[in-house]
Amino acid sequence: MSILIKNGQVVLLDKVIKADILIEGSRIKKIAPNIEINADELIDASGKIIMPGLVDMHAHLRDPGFLYKEDIVSGIKSAAAGGYTSIACMPNTDPVIDNEAIVKYIQTKAAEIGTVKVYPIACITKGMKGLELAEMGKLKEAGVIAFSDDGRPVENAMLMKNALSYAKSHDALVISHCEDLSIASGGLVNEGFNATTAGLKGICRSAEEIIVARDLILAEHTGARVHIAHVSTEGSVNLIREAKYRGVKVTAETCPHYFAATDEEVSSFNTFAKINPPLRTANDINAIIKGLKDGTIDCIATDHAPHSLDEKRQEFGYAPFGTIGFESAFAISYTHLVDDKHIDLPHLIRLMSYTPAKILGLNAGEVKEGELADLIIADINQLHPYAIDACIFKSKARNCIFDGWKVKGKILITIINGEIV
Amino acid sequence: MKKHLLGLKTTSKEEILFILEEAKKFKSIILGPQKKLDYLKNKTVVTLFYENSTRTKVSFESAAKALSAGTCAIAASSSSIQKGETLIDTGQNLDALLCDCIVIRHSMSGAPHLLSKNVKASVVNGGDGTNEHPTQALLDMLTIYEKHNSFKDLKIVIAGDIKHSRVARSNLWGLTKLGAKVTVVAPNTLLPLEVERMGCEVSNNLDKAVEGANVVMGLRMQLERQSSGLFPSIDEYHKFYGINQRRLNKADSNVMLMHPGPINRGLEIASEVVDGSQSVILPQVTNGIAVRMAVLNMVLGG
Numbered sequence: 001m002s003i004l005i006k007n008g009q010v011v012l013l014d015k016v017i018k019a020d021i022l023i024e025g026s027r028i029k030k031i032a033p034n035i036e037i038n039a040d041e042l043i044d045a046s047g048k049i050i051m052p053g054l055v056d057m058h059a060h061l062r063d064p065g066f067l068y069k070e071d072i073v074s075g076i077k078s079a080a081a082g083g084y085t086s087i088a089c090m091p092n093t094d095p096v097i098d099n100e101a102i103v104k105y106i107q108t109k110a111a112e113i114g115t116v117k118v119y120p121i122a123c124i125t126k127g128m129k130g131l132e133l134a135e136m137g138k139l140k141e142a143g144v145i146a147f148s149d150d151g152r153p154v155e156n157a158m159l160m161k162n163a164l165s166y167a168k169s170h171d172a173l174v175i176s177h178c179e180d181l182s183i184a185s186g187g188l189v190n191e192g193f194n195a196t197t198a199g200l201k202g203i204c205r206s207a208e209e210i211i212v213a214r215d216l217i218l219a220e221h222t223g224a225r226v227h228i229a230h231v232s233t234e235g236s237v238n239l240i241r242e243a244k245y246r247g248v249k250v251t252a253e254t255c256p257h258y259f260a261a262t263d264e265e266v267s268s269f270n271t272f273a274k275i276n277p278p279l280r281t282a283n284d285i286n287a288i289i290k291g292l293k294d295g296t297i298d299c300i301a302t303d304h305a306p307h308s309l310d311e312k313r314q315e316f317g318y319a320p321f322g323t324i325g326f327e328s329a330f331a332i333s334y335t336h337l338v339d340d341k342h343i344d345l346p347h348l349i350r351l352m353s354y355t356p357a358k359i360l361g362l363n364a365g366e367v368k369e370g371e372l373a374d375l376i377i378a379d380i381n382q383l384h385p386y387a388i389d390a391c392i393f394k395s396k397a398r399n400c401i402f403d404g405w406k407v408k409g410k411i412l413i414t415i416i417n418g419e420i421v
Numbered sequence: 422m423k424k425h426l427l428g429l430k431t432t433s434k435e436e437i438l439f440i441l442e443e444a445k446k447f448k449s450i451i452l453g454p455q456k457k458l459d460y461l462k463n464k465t466v467v468t469l470f471y472e473n474s475t476r477t478k479v480s481f482e483s484a485a486k487a488l489s490a491g492t493c494a495i496a497a498s499s500s501s502i503q504k505g506e507t508l509i510d511t512g513q514n515l516d517a518l519l520c521d522c523i524v525i526r527h528s529m530s531g532a533p534h535l536l537s538k539n540v541k542a543s544v545v546n547g548g549d550g551t552n553e554h555p556t557q558a559l560l561d562m563l564t565i566y567e568k569h570n571s572f573k574d575l576k577i578v579i580a581g582d583i584k585h586s587r588v589a590r591s592n593l594w595g596l597t598k599l600g601a602k603v604t605v606v607a608p609n610t611l612l613p614l615e616v617e618r619m620g621c622e623v624s625n626n627l628d629k630a631v632e633g634a635n636v637v638m639g640l641r642m643q644l645e646r647q648s649s650g651l652f653p654s655i656d657e658y659h660k661f662y663g664i665n666q667r668r669l670n671k672a673d674s675n676v677m678l679m680h681p682g683p684i685n686r687g688l689e690i691a692s693e694v695v696d697g698s699q700s701v702i703l704p705q706v707t708n709g710i711a712v713r714m715a716v717l718n719m720v721l722g723g
Contacts, residue, residue, distance in 0.1 A: 191614050192614050192615055193614070193615040193618050195613070195614070196613035196614055196615055196616055196618075196619070197430065197590070197619065198530060198531065198552055199530040199531075199549070199550050199551035199552025199553065199587060199590055200530050200531070200550075200551075200552070201551070202613070202614060268534070269530070269531030269534045269535060310507075313507075313509060313535075314507060314508070314535075315508060315527065315529035315531060315532045315535060316529060316530060316531040316535075317528075317529040317530070317531075317550070318529065
């Protein structure tokens with residue numbers, strides 16, 4: 001099976017070139033101008049861009065345990081529709097991912113679909129209870145790609161120090177969900193004017209920043225690396241920038257909603273905007289974009305968090321936290337970062353594909369001869385923005401904060417292992 | 422006119438004045454020999470209370486009856502809500518039961534807004550979480566309006582647990598829209614962040630803030646705020662933030678002392694002033710009926 005993609009603009013790590021791409025079997029055979037060959041399939045990509053498939057290092061597939069929200073099959077379809085070819089799924093399932101059997105279950109179910117590559121993240125602590133370390137060595141051998149108690153912090157600082165230190169001996173990556181529960185507890189939205197005027201209990205930004213600071217200090221003293229999940233505040237960006245300057249082995253991600261949306265969204269009690277960490281302010285958006293530009297923040301993850309509509313159609317205080325993200329992330333990121341002229345396309349692709357792949361140790365994230373053909377073709381030349389429509393998403397869930405938002409940039413084709421998905 | 426009354430945040434100055442003028446008329450009727458009007462003769466008003474209430478519930482029911490509306494009271498503790506029925510389902514069932522107006526009280530901010538988007542009936546907010554309590558603020562405003570006939574440049578002090586108070590928020594929206602100069606007073610732990618952006622002054626010093634005030638309004642302090650670490654003791658709170666005669670003496674000689682109730686004598690307010698000549702706490706309660714008549718008549722298109 002061979003595919004020839006003609007006349008597209010190919011997004012490389014540092015530039016965009018006009019070239020044809022020949023895929024043979026599962027690999028990229030050739031990238032060159034004017035390839036003339038009779039391929040099994042010909043795609044005319046005139047006016048379109050060709051990029052490496054996106055890599056999401058932070059998603060919730062809800063499987064096992066919460067299949068009414070999402071499952072591995074619907075999650076994979078949603079990811080593929082959004083241009084993701086590799087995703088890492090968080091372990092706050094039921095049961096949680098803290099043993100090899102659950103890892104095997106996820107790998108097997110994902111392999112049956114055989115498209116988007118699903119990499120399980122396992123818990124840092126057994127049962128995600130924050131008391132004892134999970135079997136990181138065995139789990140890593142089973143194929144776990146990173147460790148996180150995402151959804152909860154590791155509250156005990158000594159245990160987190162041990163987790164980082166132990167993970168280092170197995171060359172494993174720890175992803176920290178930074179939230180001081182004594183400060184955040186019971187809070188619903190960012191503490192500030194919009195929380196005040198909606199009468200919704202605020203979450204002070206210190207809840208995030210205290211644990212970011214703690215884990216940076218622990219990483220520094222253990223010499224271990226740590227990845228900071230879903231950075232949402234200016235203070236966190238500053239702490240991470242300073243730590244990187246000192247040589248702390250830290251990487252960090254943010255999500256589209258932290259550079260595209262503010263807590264004004266909650267003033268109408270829109271439960272789709274109830275997200276943890278909470279949507280912040282215009283000031284934070286500026287700081288996050290600055291952090292993305294100067295390399296303080298390494299990548300963009302979705303924190304795809306599906307919930308059923310019944311769960312979200314409740315009183316604001318009862319609705320669960322989270323927004324889905326697979327099928328809006330590229331368009332929102334393209335519109336708010338590239339179209340708004342903060343970064344160029346190669347930089348966006350480094351943020352959404354190459355760098356997260358490198359952080360996870362995956363051989364992915366680059367359009368390169370000889371590499372696996374995990375590619376996406378997108379249209380960024382809309383004359384007029386179009387509206388995101390969550391009703392047509394492949395995800396089981398509809399809780400997308402960006403539903404109805406006007407954007408540019410649309411994923412047209414996703415190719416995984418040389419096959420059109 | 423408005424179909425719902427969800428809060429004073431989204432109510433205009435003109436609408437507020439309209440309600441107050443209407444309420445004045447209704448008050449003279451209910452205090453007169455006739456006591457009753459037939460404006461809402463064919464309408465049904467349901468009170469859907471997920472939280473306890475004495476004043477607000479009785480007041481809405483009295484207001485509905487004074488306009489000849491049918492009334493029906495649902496308490497969350499003795500209804501299908503106990504069986505797990507969602508707010509939207511409950512609301513849609515009330516629609517199917519042909520209710521015209523739902524007065525809702527709920528411990529969650531935004532519950533009336535959610536309900537209003539999902540039912541045909543008019544929704545009136547009878548207090549939601551720590552967000553708003555618009556009819557309480559309107560009755561407070563009516564009480565002030567009767568005496569001053571204007572809000573322009575009146576000096577109004579609201580003292581107490583501003584952070585958790587829906588009464589404070591509704592009053593801030595309403596009073597500032599009508600030109601009053603409002604100061605909120607509390608220790609920082611009981612002030613919501615950036616409250617000054619609602620157009621008020623913020624103070625930690627009640628003694629200073631009450632100087633020359635035309636209105637001093639106390640707020641109920643819930644005792645669990647102390648155990649959750651927001652203030653050290655009742656004694657200390659009362660010493661710095663309690664409303665007493667000594668403090669009222671610094672206010673304007675015609676100062677009105679207000680409180681939405683229920684009061685904690687000796688905590689946020691001293692007994693001597695509750696029962697004193699400057700207190701309008703009980704007249705506020707009567708005004709509540711008149712204001713709620715005006716609100717029900719407005720949303721039901723009478």
